[in-house]
Amino acid sequence: MRYAVLGTGIVGRTLTAKLASLGHEVVVGTRDPQATLARTEPDGMGNRPFAAWHADHNDVPLQTFAEAAAFGETVLNTTSGPRTLDALGAAGAANLAGKVVVDIANPLDFSQGMPPTLNPVNTDSLGEQVQRAFPDARVVKTLNTMNCSIMVNPASVPGEHNVFVSGEDAAAKEAVTKLLTSFGWPAGSVIDLGGIETARGAEMLLPIWLRLFGALGNTAFNFHIQGAHKSA
Amino acid sequence: MRYAVLGTGIVGRTLTAKLASLGHEVVVGTRDPQATLARTEPDGMGNRPFAAWHADHNDVPLQTFAEAAAFGETVLNTTSGPRTLDALGAAGAANLAGKVVVDIANPLDFSQGMPPTLNPVNTDSLGEQVQRAFPDARVVKTLNTMNCSIMVNPASVPGEHNVFVSGEDAAAKEAVTKLLTSFGWPAGSVIDLGGIETARGAEMLLPIWLRLFGALGNTAFNFHIQGAHKSA
Numbered sequence: 001m002r003y004a005v006l007g008t009g010i011v012g013r014t015l016t017a018k019l020a021s022l023g024h025e026v027v028v029g030t031r032d033p034q035a036t037l038a039r040t041e042p043d044g045m046g047n048r049p050f051a052a053w054h055a056d057h058n059d060v061p062l063q064t065f066a067e068a069a070a071f072g073e074t075v076l077n078t079t080s081g082p083r084t085l086d087a088l089g090a091a092g093a094a095n096l097a098g099k100v101v102v103d104i105a106n107p108l109d110f111s112q113g114m115p116p117t118l119n120p121v122n123t124d125s126l127g128e129q130v131q132r133a134f135p136d137a138r139v140v141k142t143l144n145t146m147n148c149s150i151m152v153n154p155a156s157v158p159g160e161h162n163v164f165v166s167g168e169d170a171a172a173k174e175a176v177t178k179l180l181t182s183f184g185w186p187a188g189s190v191i192d193l194g195g196i197e198t199a200r201g202a203e204m205l206l207p208i209w210l211r212l213f214g215a216l217g218n219t220a221f222n223f224h225i226q227g228a229h230k231s232a
Numbered sequence: 233m234r235y236a237v238l239g240t241g242i243v244g245r246t247l248t249a250k251l252a253s254l255g256h257e258v259v260v261g262t263r264d265p266q267a268t269l270a271r272t273e274p275d276g277m278g279n280r281p282f283a284a285w286h287a288d289h290n291d292v293p294l295q296t297f298a299e300a301a302a303f304g305e306t307v308l309n310t311t312s313g314p315r316t317l318d319a320l321g322a323a324g325a326a327n328l329a330g331k332v333v334v335d336i337a338n339p340l341d342f343s344q345g346m347p348p349t350l351n352p353v354n355t356d357s358l359g360e361q362v363q364r365a366f367p368d369a370r371v372v373k374t375l376n377t378m379n380c381s382i383m384v385n386p387a388s389v390p391g392e393h394n395v396f397v398s399g400e401d402a403a404a405k406e407a408v409t410k411l412l413t414s415f416g417w418p419a420g421s422v423i424d425l426g427g428i429e430t431a432r433g434a435e436m437l438l439p440i441w442l443r444l445f446g447a448l449g450n451t452a453f454n455f456h457i458q459g460a461h462k463s464a
Contacts, residue, residue: 117354118354121353121354122349122351122354123344123349157459158458158459159458159459160458161456161458164440191444191447193440193443193444193446193447194447198440198443198446198447200439200443201439201440201441201442201443201444202440204436204437204439205437205440207354207432207433208396208436208437209433211425211426211432212423212425212433212460214425214426214430215423215424215425215430215462216461216462216463217462217463218461220459220461221459221460221461222458223455223456223457223458224393224455224456224457224458225444225453225454225455225456226389226390226391226392226393226453226454226455226456227390227391227393227452227453227454228444228453229448229450229452229453230448230449231448231449231450
């Protein structure tokens with residue numbers, strides 16, 4: 001399968017490396033590939049610049065958002081929440097139409113200090129905004145509720161824990177569930193919350209995630225819905 | 233210990249019955265005891281009227297918010313979120329001063345349809361509002377993240393799962409943790425998120441709780457933070 005991973009941060013790199021290791025063809029998308037490769041400073045979380053990572057993964061092309069999205073049969077959005085709609089706009093609606101768009105971003109708003117708040121929140125979500133802005137894309141919100149190392153290595157957290165999917169298109173959610181299974185998620189660990197509106201619930205997990213991070217001092221945890229079973 | 237349980241809904245009844253069964257003296261507080269007892273209709277969730285419950289628990293006095301709060305050494309707020317500040321105002325700041333006030337309410341806003349949204353949210357929380365409005369109370373947010381039957385019977389959900397505490401007063405959180413332990417919560421299941429500001433995280437679990445309820449069709453689940461451990 002051909003994948004486009006939009007975004008060059010730690011989430012995008014982690015997912016790109018995993019997809020490539022599974023034998024998929026992956027292209028990373030960014031606004032301006034030359035500018036991305038020219039950066040020499042670590043990012044705000046201390047991750048090394050993209051170029052240093054790319055030197056170790058030079059089989060993965062870095063292209064513009066539009067080129068990457070045109071290439072991918074499935075598109076993963078790992079851009080930062082506040083930039084997501086712009087990035088997908090640059091990718092181009094035509095390059096997203098009919099495709100599964102996996103939205104992994106969180107609409108974190110750092111303008112009010114730390115820990116960040118959410119925007120949108122409560123009566124809307126980034127997942128819904130993406131689906132409204134690109135009605136022909138088959139948007140699935142998932143994986144936004146955990147550290148990226150857990151996304152691609154769920155066994156790194158011992159015991160059962162969950163990943164959520166939200167979206168309007170049942171076949172798209174099924175395809176994403178298969179992708180998650182290939183990452184190591186047991187099929188029973190994937191909880192289908194419902195339509196894309198339920199992305200509000202998944203995104204609003206971030207505030208407690210951030211405070212658990214603060215209280216525990218690490219990110220090696222994930223949400224587990226204990227007792228979850230569908231009523232007959 | 234003497235407890236005041238403010239609120240006559242299903243959460244208040246469940247906690248009252250548990251506290252009484254543990255041998256505590258409990259008074260239930262309501263705005264107008266005669267009006268509460270005069271109601272003959274089930275509530276919005278189909279629970280029987282308070283008077284019918286009270287007939288089975290007539291050893292528990294029903295008093296005004298102020299009388300109940302004056303009686304209690306510890307005060308549990310189980311009123312509905314939108315009414316909490318009014319109810320605590322009626323209870324009276326002097327009757328709350330110096331006491332542990334356990335805030336179990338969620339600021340659910342049904343004005344925008346179902347599922348409810350939150351108000352306050354994101355940049356504030358009900359727990360913080362309560363602490364600001366009653367600065368001499370020792371507010372601890374807890375238990376708001378699960379169905380009330382699980383609050384007092386955690387073993388009804390098999391396996392490990394968690395209850396969160398948020399508050400400024402370490403001794404108050406310790407007292408609440410002891411209370412939770414007496415309800416059957418293993419001490420290791422209680423996660424201290426930090427100060428009362430972290431009530432935002434706990435309250436913002438409600439949106440996904442509501443959607444899990446919708447997806448699963450039952451409330452017999454609880455949040456479990458898998459892998460949670462404090463970094464050394």
